[in-house]
Amino acid sequence: MKIEAKNLYKVFNGNGQKEIEMLKDGMSKEDILEKTGATVGINNASFEVKEGEIFVIMGLSGSGKSTLLRCLNRLVDPTAGSVKVDGQDIVDLSKEELREVRKEKFGMVFQNFALFPYRTILENAEFGLEIQGADKKTRREKALTALSQVGLEGYEDQKPDQLSGGMQQRVGLARALAVDTDILLMDEPFSALDPLIKKDMQDKLLDLYEHLDKTIVFITHDLDEALKLGDRIAIMKDGEIVQIGNHEEILTNAENDYVAEFVQDVNRSRVLNAEDIMDNPRAVLYKQDGLRTALHKMRRNELGSIFVLGEGQKYRGIVTIEDVVESINKKEKNLDSIIQSSPTAKPEESVNDLFAKIADINTPLPVLDEQKKLRGVIVKTNVVANLASEDI
Numbered sequence: 001m002k003i004e005a006k007n008l009y010k011v012f013n014g015n016g017q018k019e020i021e022m023l024k025d026g027m028s029k030e031d032i033l034e035k036t037g038a039t040v041g042i043n044n045a046s047f048e049v050k051e052g053e054i055f056v057i058m059g060l061s062g063s064g065k066s067t068l069l070r071c072l073n074r075l076v077d078p079t080a081g082s083v084k085v086d087g088q089d090i091v092d093l094s095k096e097e098l099r100e101v102r103k104e105k106f107g108m109v110f111q112n113f114a115l116f117p118y119r120t121i122l123e124n125a126e127f128g129l130e131i132q133g134a135d136k137k138t139r140r141e142k143a144l145t146a147l148s149q150v151g152l153e154g155y156e157d158q159k160p161d162q163l164s165g166g167m168q169q170r171v172g173l174a175r176a177l178a179v180d181t182d183i184l185l186m187d188e189p190f191s192a193l194d195p196l197i198k199k200d201m202q203d204k205l206l207d208l209y210e211h212l213d214k215t216i217v218f219i220t221h222d223l224d225e226a227l228k229l230g231d232r233i234a235i236m237k238d239g240e241i242v243q244i245g246n247h248e249e250i251l252t253n254a255e256n257d258y259v260a261e262f263v264q265d266v267n268r269s270r271v272l273n274a275e276d277i278m279d280n281p282r283a284v285l286y287k288q289d290g291l292r293t294a295l296h297k298m299r300r301n302e303l304g305s306i307f308v309l310g311e312g313q314k315y316r317g318i319v320t321i322e323d324v325v326e327s328i329n330k331k332e333k334n335l336d337s338i339i340q341s342s343p344t345a346k347p348e349e350s351v352n353d354l355f356a357k358i359a360d361i362n363t364p365l366p367v368l369d370e371q372k373k374l375r376g377v378i379v380k381t382n383v384v385a386n387l388a389s390e391d392i
Helices: 018-026 030-036 064-074 095-105 121-132 135-148 165-178 197-211 221-228 247-252 256-264 293-298 321-330 351-358 381-386
Strands: 003-013 039-049 055-059 080-085 106-107 183-188 214-221 232-237 240-245 304-310 317-318 365-368 374-378
Touching: 003 018, 003 064, 018 039, 030 039, 039 064, 039 080, 039 247, 055 064, 055 221, 064 121, 064 183, 064 214, 095 106, 106 165, 121 135, 121 165, 135 165, 135 256, 183 381, 197 221, 214 221, 221 247, 232 247, 232 256, 240 247, 240 256, 247 256, 293 321, 317 321, 317 365, 351 365, 351 381
Parallel strands: 055 214, 055 232, 106 183, 183 214
Antiparallel strands: 003 039, 003 080, 232 240, 304 317, 365 374
16 A cells, blocks of 8 residues: 655644744754744655555654654644545545544554553454454454464463563554554564564564565664665654665665764675675576577676576576586587586575675575575675675
C-alpha cells in the first residue's frame, strides 16, 4: 500500500498558518519558538513510501521523526498538507472514517511495549482484533498465528511480566501482525532493548518482511539500524527532511554537512552488502547451451569464465574459457564435465564477509537467492574498492 505525504507541517501551541508563513520566509524553528512560543514539529515534509518497502525515518531526538510518523495515521493532526494512502487523503476524513481507516490499514508498534499487564500474551495479541470487532474464534486463530510468526509459540498463557524485554516487544509486534493491516508504523520499537536482543529483533523483522506483504515505516535514531533495515532512508533535522536515499546514496552522496556528519563514522564494508555492490552478469549459459555457444558468449562479452544455469534457472556452477577451448579441441560435445563448483554469496552478506570468500578465487562471485537462482555477480575489484574506501 502506497503512502504519499505532501507539504506536511505540524505546529504545536501556535496559530499554525502564521508560523508556516514564517517558515516559508526562512525563519528557523528556534526563532519561531522565541518569537511566538510555538514549536515547529514538521516543516514542509514531502515523501513517498512505495508499496512493499521498508521506509526508515531517522534523526536525533527532537528532529520530528515520531511526530511525522503519527501524522501518517493522524494520531497527530497535521497543521497543513496532505497524507494520501492509496490515493485517499486521510487529512480530509471525518473522525468516524478515520477510525475505520486506522483499523483496516494501519498497525502500530511502539517503543514502550504498551502491553496490558493483567492480560495473557494471547489476550494481548488479540487486542487489535478485539477493537476491530472480530469474533472470539477469529481473534484466537489470528493471534496464535501471529505469536507463532514472532517465535512465541507456547507462551500464550504467560503474563507480560513473565517475559523478557525482547519477548515483550515480540508480543507488541504480534499484536500488530494479527490485525493483518497493509501498513506497519514502527516508532523506535527496538531502542529500549539490549544490543543483542535488538539485533535479534531486527533479524526477526527482516525475516518476517520477506514472507509478509507489508509496507513498513520505521522510526529510529540509530544509523546502523536504519542502514540494516531500510530500503530507503529519510534523514530529519529540525522538522525537515534533509535527504532521502538508499544505502549507497546516503553513505556516498551526502547532500549537506549534517548528513555528512551522520555518516562519517560508518564502516561501509560492514553496512553495505552483496546486493548493494553486485552487477548483472554480462552473459550466462543455459541448460541447452553447448561448448560452442559457451565459447561464443565468452568471446563476445570478453569473459574469462561464465556461469551455468540449469533446470528452473537454478545455479549449477562456472566454466572457464581455458576448459571450454580444451574440450572443443578434444571433440567433446557438452559442458557437464567441465562445470566447476565455486563459492557463492547471499544478497544480504556484508562486504567484509564477501572479502573472505573472494580473496583466493580468480572468478566472479555469484550471488544467489533462497531458490539458488542467480541474482547478480560480484568481481573482486568491487569488494576491494569498498574495503579501501576513504569512508571506511
